[in-house]
Amino acid sequence: MGVSTARPEAGVAVVTVDFPPVNALPVQGWYDLAEAVRAAGADPGVRCTVLAATGRGFNAGVDIKEIQRTPGHTALIGANHGCAAAFSAVYDCPVPVVAAVHGFCLGGGIGLVGNADAVVAADNATFGLPELDRGALGAATHLARLVPQHLMRTLYYTSRTVTAQELHRHGSVWRVVPLRELTRAAMELAREIAAKDGSLLRLAKAALNGIDPVDVRRSYRYEQGFTFEAGLSGVSDRHRDAFVAARTRPEPPEEPSMERES
Incomplete structure (x- = not known):
């Protein structure tokens, strides 16, 4: 568990x-991610960095339970500063960063992907900012790099998500592939990027x-300032408490099926 870095072939670092x-991600996780991306970019032998994730989805944002x-x-x-550090590390990485996205990419995940240089996505990937439903603001900056302005505003106000296929139509996702092919496609x-001259890539x-x-x-x-304002006013705590309560509520018993077993 955590953040790891591999170098599966010459010129490419994979941060997972x-x-x-x-x-x-907990607060320390964001800082660990930032450090891993910075270290990959600082390696003179690396000409491209791939940002990937294991499990059910690419990124679900900050650990709200830790905050509460x-x-x-x-x-x-800490979460706000950690996110800023990780987003900046991706943007400022001296070499191109390819985000390999599967499942959900929410909140802080949008910050990472929006600052990446290229995005390859699995066909089950969805992207969105549920910030208003979580009592927060932020990362509209990065969502605006993925979709047109009016769509960004609609998604932000409604907390809706868009699919990888929709982002591909907008030109912000390079390829959409079946989940089993995501690693290969990324x-x-x-590999194609890393085949270029390393000095020219950095320039x-x-x-x-x-x-x-x-x-x-x-x-x-600038966006973070409004997140802090929402936090100090108490509105953020109300929404985060409701989110945590919903996630810890026991699942209702499954209703018996009306269909006869075969």
Whole structure:
């Protein structure tokens, strides 16, 4: 469990997140992820980094249960700073980052994917920001890098999700493949990128970041201010408490089937 890095072939580093059951990262997990991505990019032998995850989904955002069981605002502040560190590590990684997404990609997952250079997704992948339902704000900066402006606003206000196929139509997902082929597809793209000259790749990444129309660090930091305002007002706690209560409520007994067993 945690964050691990592998180098399956020359020029490619694979950073994998594993926080069962749903990859909702605790505060330290975000910092560990940031450090792993920074270390991969700092390796002169790496020319492309793949960001992947194990389990049921790519990323379910922050660990809300950790925030609610920690007295005061320490965990909330830690989660916000940890997310910012991880998002920045992906964006500032000196080499291209390919996100390999399966299952759900929510909240902080959007921050990671929105800051990646390319996205390969399994056909079961869904993307969204349920922030308003969780008493939070943030990562609209990164969702706006995946979908057009008005769709971003609609998704943000409604907490709806979109499929990998929809993002592919918008051009923000490079390929959509069956789940069993996700690793192979992500590695194929990473291999193609890593075949280029390493020095030129690093110059290209710096150049593309330099001409970005939005400063993702500044705009996300601006969003975080409203998250803290919601937290201090008490509205965030109400929504997070309701979320935690819903997740810990016992499942109702299964109704007997009306169909006769064969």
